[in-house]
Amino acid sequence: MTASTDTVTSDQTAKPGKRKAPLSEGARAERRLGWILCAPAVIVMIAVTAYPVGYAIYLSLERYNLELPQAVKFIGFSNYAAVLSSPYWWQALKVTLIITVFSVAISLVLGMLLALLMHRTLFGRGTVRTAALIPYGIVTVAAAYGWQYAWTPGQGYLSAAFNNSAPLTSEVKAIAVIILAEIWKTTPFMGLLLLAGLSLVSEDLQKAAKVDGATAWQRFTKITLPLMKPAILVALLFRTLDSFRIFDNIYILTDGANGTGSVSILGYDNLFNALNLGIGSAISILIFICVAIIAFVFIRLFGTAAPGTDIGKR
Amino acid sequence: MAAVTTTPRQKAGWGTANFVVIALAMIPVLWLASLSFKTPAAVLDPSLIPSQWTLGNYSQILKTSQFIRPLINSIGIGLIATLIAVLFASMAAYAVARLRFPGKGVLIGMSLLIAMFPAIALVTPMFNIERSLGLFNTWPGLIIPYVAFGLPLGIYTLSAFFREIPWELEKAAKVDGATPFQAFTKVIAPLAAPGMVTTAILVFMFCWNEFLFAISFTSTIASRTAPASIAYFSGSSQFTVPTGPIAAAAVVITIPIIIFVVFFQRRIVAGLTSGAVKG
Structure with a gap:
């Protein structure tokens, strides 16, 4: 942290002339170079996200079924009305929110424990980090098959450990299994982000509090947690939005059977089973709006600590 | 922590905690x-150690183009997308870290938005766009979205790395008589390389892992990637679930991840955390 601030300052003082006179030849050239260097990245990002979203808005206002290409027609907001009045949408949204809330909350607590362990453990730190990176790095689909077979009665070790139960065939239990798979996969990422926040908490402050007679719990809640707030918020925001997009685990584990589909599964099914581009696009836009609301709420609630505003200050 | 003497009890406590974490992960x-490694008969036995061992599952999947071709697709698409994403991201990150220009905040904000973007929202419109442009079921049809989603990760990680580079060294080298080209290749490039390698690993792991686009924008093994191909495995007859071959394929696509994690643990941790927290 300090090192980076130092370089930035020294860097800026190295060319004060350019800063004071923004319209000088050098500054103009620097501007141009900056834009040129950013252009390829910006073009690709816009071409792949902004343009399709705009196109999706347009498609969502049309009746457009790939099986009936002649019947394409502008129908206004009827697709939205159809989605919003459909129980499938609300069921998928409910499942997505349940999975998001539980998996993020539990992986926050476990991630914090993992971060404390990685920060404090006396030996084997590298081994623990390497082991923790495996769930983070493993292909979600590969891990999901592991979980599916583990919970299959007659062949899975977890099913055998729980009286040969078949949790993937009932709604609530299947959702619990999906949440478990998500937690296993995402806790390491949470732990690593929190570990980075933890290493910014000064050791001296902890020692001073210890001398003053604060218990370990008091030190954690009164010093560590408040100082880690920015790191926690960044981790929460990223994990919440990531979890809201859940697709791979559900696709492999249940494929949305028994009311376990997320909004992403609903969107996928609508495109590839119903071949309905209009409805599919309406679902896309509604999901996009949900994500925007979540991001907005985070940034509003947590103000300056949110990453978006942090960045503006740079 | 340095001054604290450790008792055997503390050691045992941390040791147990380490063990629990490693066991849960592994x-x-x-x-x-x-x-x-289980034979079709042994698959029906839930024990963790196979009662009958076989390499048959591996030889079965490695014999068929249904898995080999997607594996080649995964490697090719992943490498090309990583190369392009790291190139574009380093240009942008260099500008963010070194230059003053209006619109820097917009670029960072845009990357952040895309990092949080719900991929499913793109699937329906992109499916239609790719069909009309002839990109559907081709390598570029996956490389382009992978570059776009790898870029935010790359810009974040690289601008954090680039900010740590002592750029004054470049000037010092020039004072000592180096040409700008020498100053770049001998001084700056070696300093920037570790950050770029780390970023490349993270972007490649993202491409390797990606599933939603891979099943949405492909229809045959001409461009289907390995994770997507596993979902299309079928058994030797329609009544057998190909558990063994699926598990073998899952292990094969996990091996590169384990290699990365074991050899580049420090770099991956540094890369993941530098962009997000130091930001």
Whole structure:
């Protein structure tokens, strides 16, 4: 942290002339170079996200079924009305929110424990980090098959450990299994982000509090947690939005059977089973709006600590 | 922590905690590995150690183009997308870290938005766009979205790395008589290389892992990637679930991840955390 601030300052003082006179030849050239260097990245990002979203808005206002290409027609907001009045949408949204809330909350607590362990453990730190990176790095689909077979009665070790139960065939239990798979996969990422926040908490402050007679719990809640707030918020925001997009685990584990589909599964099914581009696009836009609301709420609630505003200050 | 003497009890406590974490992380992976070595009969036995061992599952999947071709697709698409994403991201990150220009905040904000973007929202419109442009079921049809989603990760990680580079050294080298080209290749490039390697690993792991686009924008093994191909595996007859071959394929696509994690643990940790927290 300090090192980076130092370089930035020294860097800026190295060319004060350019800063004071923004319209000088050098500054103009620097501007141009900056834009040129950013252009390829910006073009690709816009071409792949902004343009399709705009196109999706347009498609969502049309009746457009790939099986009936002649019947394409502008129908206004009827697709939205159809989605919003459909129980499938609300069921998928409910499942997505349940999975998001539980998996993020539990992986926050476990991630914090993992971060404390990685920060404090006396030996084997590298081994623990390497082991923790495996769930983070493993292909979600590969891990999901592991979980599916583990919970299959007659062949899975977890099913055998729980009286040969078949949790993937009932709604609530299947959702619990999906949440478990998500937690296993995402806790390491949470732990690593929190570990980075933890290493910014000064050791001296902890020692001073210890001398003053604060218990370990008091030190954690009164010093560590408040100082880690920015790191926690960044981790929460990223994990919440990531979890809201859940697709791979559900696709492999249940494929949305028994009311376990997320909004992403609903969107996928609508495109590839119903071949309905209009409805599919309406679902896309509604999901996009949900994500925007979540991001907005985070940034509003947590103000300056949110990453978006942090960045503006740079 | 340095001055604290450790008692055997503390040691045992941390040791147990370490062990629990390592076990929780490894058991699901070891289970998958064990399944991949089980004979079709032994698959029906839930024990973690196969009662009958076989390499048959591996020879079965490595014999068919249904898995080999997607594996080649995964490697090719992943490498090309990583190369392009790291190139574009380093240009942008250099500008963010070194230059003053209006619109820097917009670029960072845009990357952040895309990092949080719900991929499913793109699937329907992109499916239609790719069909009309002839990109559907081709390598570029996956490379382009992978570059776009790898870029935010790359810009974040690289601008954090680039900010740490002592750029004054470049000037010092020039004072000592180096040409700008020498100053770049001999001084700056070696300093920037570790950050770029780390970023490349993270972007490649993202491409390797991606599933939603891979099943949405492909229809045959001409461009289907390995994770997507596993979902289309079928058994030797329609009544057998190909558990063994699926487990073997899952293990094969996990091997590169384990290699990365074991050899580049420090770099991956540094890369993941530098962009997000130091930001």
